[in-house]
Structures are given as C-alpha cells and as structure tokens.
C-alpha cells in the first residue's frame with residue numbers, strides 16, 4: 001500500500017512520497033537492519049529510473065540457488081523431490097505461470113505481472129566444481145531460531161555460499177512457530193538469503209497443510225528482493241510498502257480470506273490478500289503486482305545486480 | 310501462587326483465546342503452524358523474561374523480515390495473582406485466571 005494512491009496510477013508519478021506515519025517503520029527497520037536506509041535510497045532511485053524507461057529494458061534473470069538442508073533426524077533430511085518442487089513453485093510464481101492465479105478477484109487481474117525471474121539449482125559450487133545445488137548437513141541442534149545460527153557451520157548450521165553469486169536457502173527445523181524469515185538486500189553476505197521451515201518448503205515430502213504449496217519461500221524471496229508486507233508493517237493504516245498498486249491495508253490477513261476484506265477505507269475492493277506479501281495460507285496467495293515487480297527489478301539492477309550474471 | 314511453577318517458556322495458543330482470556334501452552338505442546346508467528350513468554354528463574362512477539366495482538370508478532378520482535382525485562386507475581394511484566398519503566402499486568410502444567414490462562418488488565 002502507498003498512501004493516497006489509486007491502483008494502476010503509479011506510472012509516471014514521482015517516486016514514493018514518504019509521510020510522517022511511515023517513519024516508525026523506518027526506525028524499526030533501521031534498528032534491525034542498519035544498512036536499510038542507504039539501501040532504500042538507492043533502490044527508490046532505481047525504481048524511478050525503471051518507471052521512466054519502462055520495464056522492457058529488463059532482461060530476464062535466472063538466479064542460481066543453493067539449498068542447505070540442515071537436519072538432526074533422518075526425516076528432516078528432505079528428499080531431492082521436495083527441493084525440486086520448491087524450485088518449480090518459485091519459477092511459476094515469479095513468472096506469473098501459477099495455475100491458481102485464476103483466484104485473483106477480477107478487479108486485480110490486470111494488476112498482476114510477471115517478475116521475469118527464474119530460479120535454478122546451482123550447477124557449479126564456489127570452487128567451480130559441479131554440484132547439485134544442494135548441501136546436506138547433519139546437526140546436533142533440535143531446532144534453530146531466527147538468530148541466524150543455522151547460517152554458520154560453527155553453530156550447527158551450514159556456511160553461506162557467496163551472496164553475489166547464489167541465493168542461499170537454508171531449510172531446517174525452524175523453531176518458535178516460524179515458517180521462515182529473510183534478509184533484505186544490503187546486509188552482511190555471510191547471512192544473506194532466506195530460512196524456511198522444512199515442513200513449509202516445497203510440496204509433498206514432510207510439508208504440512210496449509211503451508212504445503214511452497215509459498216513461504218515465494219514470500220521470503222520477495223523480502224530478499226526488497227518487497228515489504230502489503231500492510232506496511234504498522235497497524236494504523238500509515239505504513240507503506242512503497243508500492244502504489246497494492247491497496248493500503250491495516251493488518252495482515254491470515255487463513256483463507258473471502259473477498260472483499262475492507263480496512264483503511266480501501267473499499268469496495270479492500271485488502272489485496274491474494275498477494276504473496278500478505279500472511280494468508282499457501283492456497284490463498286497467488287500474485288505480485290506490476291509495482292512490486294518494478295521494485296524487485298530495481299533490486300536486481302541495483303543492490304543485487306551481480307546475481308545471475 | 311507458587312512462582313516456580315510458572316517458570317518456563319509459554320507459547321500463545323491464540324486459537325483458544327475466548328472472552329478476553331489469553332491462553333498459553335508450554336514449550337513442546339503441539340500447536341498448529343501459523344504464518345503470523347506465536348507470541349511466547351519465557352519466564353526465567355532469575356526473574357528476567359524474554360517476550361517474543363506481542364501478547365494479545367497476533368498480527369503484531371513479527372518484524373518486516375518475519376523475525377520475531379523481542380522484548381526483555383523482569384517479572385513478578387503479586388499477592389493478587391497478577392503477573393507483572395516490567396520493561397523500560399513500563400509494566401504490563403496480566404491477571405492469572407487459571408494455571409496447570411499444560412495450560413496458563415491470563416487476562417490483560419490494561
């Protein structure tokens with residue numbers, strides 16, 4: 001959501017107008033992620049350039065992925081098939097090829113867009129040797145928290161591969177009830193990437209409904225490409241995700257919402273709960289908007305301009 | 310009540326909340342997965358606590374990158390069976406409605 005905007009009217013407008021109410025988000029992000037502000041300034045510049053020159057300048061990108069499977073019990077050592085299914089889901093969702101895109105309410109069907117981003121398991125490791133793009137590490141840890149310990153061999157996890165060249169995805173028994181968490185662009189390379197609960201990664205295998213369709217990774221990779229939650233991470237309708245064509249929304253939606261869900265005077269269509277950057281069940285999130293795609297492409301031509309080259 | 314019994318990590322079972330009662334289950338209790346996370350309060354024996362997420366508002370547990378919000382401070386139970394959480398000169402008060410080893414029920418007194 002962006003304040004005072006109407007879906008579809010972002011083209012040609014000056015980049016995002018920040019309002020006082022959004023500052024609390026900034027401060028919180030700054031606290032948790034010190035490079036966020038500088039990174040944001042850079043990305044907003046890119047976004048405005050892209051809007052000026054148009055998305056046709058963009059070249060489709062294929063992002064090499066390394067999946068680090070961290071397991072204690074053999075059942076957590078998920079099968080290759082579960083991993084392949086996750087890569088498939090990312091490829092569908094980031095090219096708007098997902099079959100369930102038909103669930104988008106009519107009013108937003110023209111707002112959705114392909115991000116033109118592909119994902120492929122890495123074929124060469126950092127030393128240049130052939131690889132499956134999958135590492136498997138047995139650990140003594142029952143579970144991991146959101147403290148990045150899974151990202152280091154010394155704390156029972158696996159070290160990151162160079163962040164300029166690979167999207168690192170750690171798959172583990174993430175504790176505390178989390179499905180996943182991410183790192184925004186511009187942070188330390190040693191912790192760059194996303195962490196996903198093994199029961200919410202890909203399809204089949206040990207996945208558990210309603211998070212069994214691979215959408216947790218779609219959501220977390222959205223953060224990796226600098227997307228924010230569509231409710232703007234505040235609860236007073238003042239937050240923004242710096243994207244004009246996602247309607248302003250007050251809170252996350254959860255479960256399987258029924259259209260329309262109105263908040264923040266965003267009627268008659270209400271919250272865009274079908275968006276990947278809300279908190280709904282896997283079978284209820286089915287789209288990115290054109291504005292979100294611009295923001296991701298800005299990241300790929302800015303803060304993450306080396307990935308996939 | 311016996312303070313020692315309350316020590317431990319209590320997870321918000323928000324699906325069970327009703328009539329203003331906030332329901333917690335102990336660490337290890339099987340709770341459904343949820344994308345918005347679960348608040349958890351770890352009441353430690355040295356009277357310190359760590360709160361992950363926010364008690365009472367399930368949509369406000371996580372940060373922008375989906376990690377938990379963290380808050381720490383000190384805790385005590387007063388003579389009226391009220392759980393006091395002190396952090397940064399602010400006190401949150403929760404009336405303890407009932408307690409068993411597998412279930413803690415409190416009410417926000419704010």
Ligand SMILES: [Zn+2]
Nearest residue numbers: 229373374375
């Ligand atoms: Zn998120």
